[in-house]
Amino acid sequence: MREAYHDQLEQLADRLADMTGMVAEAMENATAALLQADLGLAEQVISGDQKVDDVRSSIEEQSYALLALQAPVATDLRTVLAVIHAAESVERMGDLALHVAKAARRRHPASALPEDVRPYFAEMGQIAVKLANEAAEIIRNKDVDRARSLEEEDDAMDDIHRHLFSVIMDKEWQHGVAAAVDVTLLGRFYERYGDHAVSVAKRTVFVVTGRMPGYGGDENL
Numbered sequence: 001m002r003e004a005y006h007d008q009l010e011q012l013a014d015r016l017a018d019m020t021g022m023v024a025e026a027m028e029n030a031t032a033a034l035l036q037a038d039l040g041l042a043e044q045v046i047s048g049d050q051k052v053d054d055v056r057s058s059i060e061e062q063s064y065a066l067l068a069l070q071a072p073v074a075t076d077l078r079t080v081l082a083v084i085h086a087a088e089s090v091e092r093m094g095d096l097a098l099h100v101a102k103a104a105r106r107r108h109p110a111s112a113l114p115e116d117v118r119p120y121f122a123e124m125g126q127i128a129v130k131l132a133n134e135a136a137e138i139i140r141n142k143d144v145d146r147a148r149s150l151e152e153e154d155d156a157m158d159d160i161h162r163h164l165f166s167v168i169m170d171k172e173w174q175h176g177v178a179a180a181v182d183v184t185l186l187g188r189f190y191e192r193y194g195d196h197a198v199s200v201a202k203r204t205v206f207v208v209t210g211r212m213p214g215y216g217g218d219e220n221l
Helices: 001-038 039-070 074-109 115-141 144-169 176-209
Strands: none
Touching: 001 039, 001 074, 001 115, 001 144, 001 176, 039 176, 115 144, 115 176, 144 176
């Protein structure tokens, strides 16, 4: 019975990792749709978001069943709680990819981005997908060292996000208020996506060590 129980815990973590991979693919496609004004890719992301929501619901259902029927303690309890919270963050990542895809669809057949800011969003998209894929591997391998380094990788996303404000506030900005609003919102979507990926990684640290990074006075986390 205990072996089957631990198999369920491992399955739970694997499903969370799979879900994280799904939102990585969603953001990759959403970014391509944004940069290329590709309506087909945008629609693919939009229609696929329900699958992410369904996986999150299934993960939560399985998690609560384990809490109710197995009464896990110590590391096992941390695993279940971390999965529940992380699944919420991953679903939010999917929602942010959805917002990017909807922005691409809304402006189609035109591009939602002026030409001079596209390189920034291409880079933010690459960083976002990398963060999500790394978070998935961190979940699978319970790699604490890699989880701790993910926040540093997210700093590059934050730097680009901050730079976008200087671009749209510059007196040389020629694209009007609507484009500035689009760039501001889209930049925020990518920045928040990265933050959620880091949050997912921190949950893995919590599972292994029993402490959340940034809490409890542990400066090494």
